[in-house]
Amino acid sequence: MTPKESDQSFIDRIARFRTQPLEFLREISLHVSGTGWRSYDHIIGQPVFYQGFSEKMKNNVMVHPNLQAKIAELAQKRVAVEDNDGLFGTGLDHRVKMDRRRRDIEKSLREVSEDLLDKMICKMESKRFIRGAYWLVTQLMLRIYNQGIHVSSEEVIRLREVAEQAAKKKQSIIFLPCHRSHIDYVSLQVICYRLGMTLPTVVAGDNLNFPVVGPFLQHAGAMWIRRSFGDDQLYTTIVQSYMDTLLANGFNVECFIEGGRSRTGKLLSPKFGILGFFMDSIYSGRVEDALVCPVSTQYDKVLEVDSYVSELLGQPKRKENLGDFLSSSSLLSLKLGRVDVRFHEPWSLRQFIDEQHARFTKMPPQINESDEHLDERVRLLRTFGYRVLKEINDVSVVMPTALIGTVLLTLRGRGVGKSELIRRVEWLSERVKSRGGRVAHLAGTETSVVVERGLQVLGPNLVGVQQGLAEETYYAVDRFQLSFYRNMTIHLFVLEALVSAGMYINVKQGGGPEQQRISYEDLRAQVSFLSRLFRGEFIFPTEGLEVNLSQTLKILEQDNVIKVVYTSTDPTKVDYVTLSDFERESGRENYDFYCFLIWPFVEASWLGAISLMMLTPPLGREPARLELNKVQNQAQLFGKTLYYQGDLSYIEAVNKETLKNAYQRFEDEGIIIVTKSRDKKIPVTVRLADEWTPPRDPESGRLLARGKLWEFADMISQSRREGKNRRDGATVKTRVLGLADKVGQALFDDAATAAQPPPHEDSKTVERPVSPTAGKAKRRRRGIMQSRSRL
Structure with missing residues (x-):
């Protein structure tokens, strides 16, 4: 944090009865x-928590013009279908019957809408309830997070001032937090209550709407929506009408920009569903304006990390229930440290839309003018989402546990002495600040004390200590779980990490400086490849490859990690890059730090690429569509086998979410063809594109290390970590490919046993185009929605 900032806890110490x-x-x-x-009487914003609030809100939504129009449209369409079927006859009363039927359908649709709304809307009915809920929640919070919820004093003062101005204009504040824990929305509600602001309506998935907890949350501000809307036009219109009503009347709203909770510790790509509703409310003019406030919530220790690890290692996600909710916290004094909540300065969504529209109008005209409006909306959404993610990162605070976890996972060797751990935590803190990041405010506490507290919070199940040595030596007990905390810092160093991984092509060869240096052209090519590979994993600056690479080289040179040598003919043109003499003399500890940050992700992408070899049809068989879920499960099994046999360096590489992201990238590049059906009972299938299918030996049937897919995997492999625990070279070409073939054979045998008939025509399967020119307009629109930022 900057010296001018100060923080405070927003949970008062509450006396214990005993x-x-x-x-x-x-x-x-x-x-x-x-x-x-505590009375919550004189709040900043629109009135909430009074008898009749829910009924008033429901009535306002039901009379919304969009909802009324949709009900009339659906009823008219249904009547037209029945009329075509001859259900109304051809007599003189034909029109009368149609009108009567249409009114009956409209009445039924309104009843359905009212029922859906009643289950959906938040029910802020009682101040006595919310006062009691605040007391109960703070009691539980202090048992779990014993150091309370901390905020920046300057940020909350600014937020109150903005809220006062918004209340005068009857404008809503849209809070868009990151999402790592169920504690996220509890923390924000507690802060808003304590500040005397109107509690936001929290957009929440209906998976949390289970007995006892669901009604409690709904009366505290939660609105329930389905995880997927499908083609339900009525439900979609109800949600949009509800959003319009909230924003038009100045009620605050909270929505998680990532959709679900991040199981990996770093920000996920934005989900555009609810963002689209906010955007449409303003873009259409139905709502004049709203303020957007990105929010970062950080933890010393996340309550649910144990369950995250199980899910990422392949265990099926369990449905939310009261038993798990209670047992996850055990209602005991867990002493998980503190929660830090930070608020970015709110900004006008209307002004953002106007500015972006002005930019788009200066762009070249679209090839298909009919898609112009759609493309602008898609670009707006994408820019909106990634701006919010960037601003969340900008205000995020790095917690001591994240510093410790990062240090332990970026050092060579089995463990680290306490003095060295303290030194590296101090070094990392300075690096975080130099990159514009902020370290949790600890009121001048000595680093040794901070480290000691962080180790206590992490606990012996994550960080072990070996006693009886010359000094206390700490080591990572659970690398997978510690990686969650390491990933909280990686966004600050992702550019340096990619450059370091690009240099590793030559650095790993060993030898003197001349053998380890890399030309600028080779470095640029590898960094460009890696940035495209990870465009769905990380948020890159938007300045472009050349600018970002140049700036990153300057930063690394200023830190004395690398030496940049320019050509003799042009002092502005880089000839080659090598490690600095200081970095070599210090044992490459700073350069290695950046490599260790990115290596698990490189490893996961390599695993994903090699696992595609499983999709190669055996000799004599035609290419088959295999179930995508089964393929990804087998890829994870394949990765675990490689890890325990020594061909993967990191257990984090078998992370289920990272593998899914890799497969998404492969689909975008046309390496695999994913086929989906409108019928949810028909599973999503996948097969290799023809030009990416590896060859087989015509006699033995063995997979051959040739072709585009092998070259692609080999390109990734050049930046993989090498070490004594992993066998390279011919082993990968023989044993690893042999294992991939073995696992793949099981997939094809399973598909043959299932004897699933090909999808019928009326199942309306949709196959993604393989060729870059096929389905160009559709790929272009989909591509805009995805992150195309590069380093």
């Missing part, structure tokens, strides 16, 4: 009576 019974009872009476700020 130790301070009188004080405990006094505090309860203050909440029951609603004394002072």
Whole structure:
């Protein structure tokens, strides 16, 4: 953090009945009576928590012009279908019957809409309830996060001032936080309550709407929506009408920009569904304006990480239920440290749309003018989403546990002494600040004390200590779980990490400086390849490859990690890049740090590419569509086998989410063809594109290390970590490919056993185009939605 900033805890210390019974009872009476700020009477924003709030909101949504128009449209379409079927006859009363039927259908649709709305909308009905809920939640929070919820004093003062101005204009604040834990929305509600602001309506998935917890959250501000809308036009219109009503009347809204919780610790790509509703409300003119406030929530330790690890290693996700909800926290004093919530300066969504529209109008005209409006909306959404992610990263605070986890996973060797751990934490803290990041404010506490507290929070199940040595030596017990905390820092160094991984092509060869240096052209090519490979994993600056690469080389040179040598004929043109003399003398510890950050992701992408070899049909068989879920599950099994046999360096490489991201990239590049059906009962299937299918030996049937797919995997492999625990060279070409073939054979045998008939014509399967020119307009629109940023 900058020296001018200060933080404070937003949860007051609450007396315990066993130790301070009188004080405990006094505090309860203050909440029951609603004394002072606890009364929640004079809030900043629109009135909430009064009898009749839900009914009033539901009535406002039901009379929304869009919803009424959609009900009339659906009823008319249904009547037209029945009329074509001859259900109304041909007599004089033909029109009368049609009108009567249309009114009946409209009445039914309105009843359905009211039922859906009643289950969906938040029910802020009672101030007594919210006062009690605040007291209960803070009691539980302090048992779990014993150091409370911390905020920046300057940021919350600014937020109150913005909220006061927004209330005068009857404008909503759209809070867009990152999502790592169920505690996220609890924290923001607690802060808004304590600040005396209108609590936001929280857009939440209906998977949390289970007995006891669901109704409690709904009465505290949660609105329930389906995880997927499908083709349900009525439901989609109801959600849009509800959003319009909230924003038009100045009610605050909270929505998680990533959709679901991040299981990996780093930001996920933005989900454009709910963002699209916000955008349409303003873009259409139905709502004049709203303010957008990106929010970062960071934790010393995330409550659900244990379950995340199980899911990422292949265990099926369990449905939310009350038992798991209670057992996850055990309602005990877990002492998980603190929560830090940071707020970016809010900005006008209307102004953003106008500025982007002005930019788009200056661009060359679209090839298909009929797609112009769609393309502008898609570009707006994409720019909106990635701007919010960037601003979340800008205000994020790096916690001590993230510093410790990052250091432990970016050092060579089995462990690290305490003095060296403290030194590297201090070094990393300075690097974070130099990159514009912020370290959790610790009021001048010595680094040794910060490290000690962080180790206590992480606990012995994550970080072990070896006693009886010359000094205490710490080591990573659970690398997979620690990687969650390491990933909280990687966004600050992703550019340096990609450049270091690009240089590794030559650095790993060993020898003197001349053998390890890399030409600028080779470095640029490898970095460009890696940045395209990871465009769905990381958020890159938008300045472009040349500018970002040049700036990154300057940063690494200033840090004395590398030496940049320019050509003798042109002092502005880079000839080659090599490690600095200082970095060599210091054992490459800073250069290795950047490599260790990115290597698990390089490894996961290599695993994904090699696993595609499984999709090569055996000799004598035609290419088959294999179930995508089964293929990805087998790819994970394949990766675990490679890890325990020594051909993968990182267990994090078998991360289920990272593998899915890799497969998405392969689909975008046309390496695999994914076929989907409108019928959800028919599974999504995948096969290799013809030109990417590896050859086989015509006699033995063995996979051959040749072809485009092998060259692609080999390109990734050039930046993989080498070490004594991994066998390289011919082993990959023989044993690893042999294992891929073995696992793939099981997939083809399973498909043959299932004897699934090919999809019928009326199942309406949609096959993604392989050729870059095939389905150009569709690929262009889809491509805009995806991150195309490169380093």
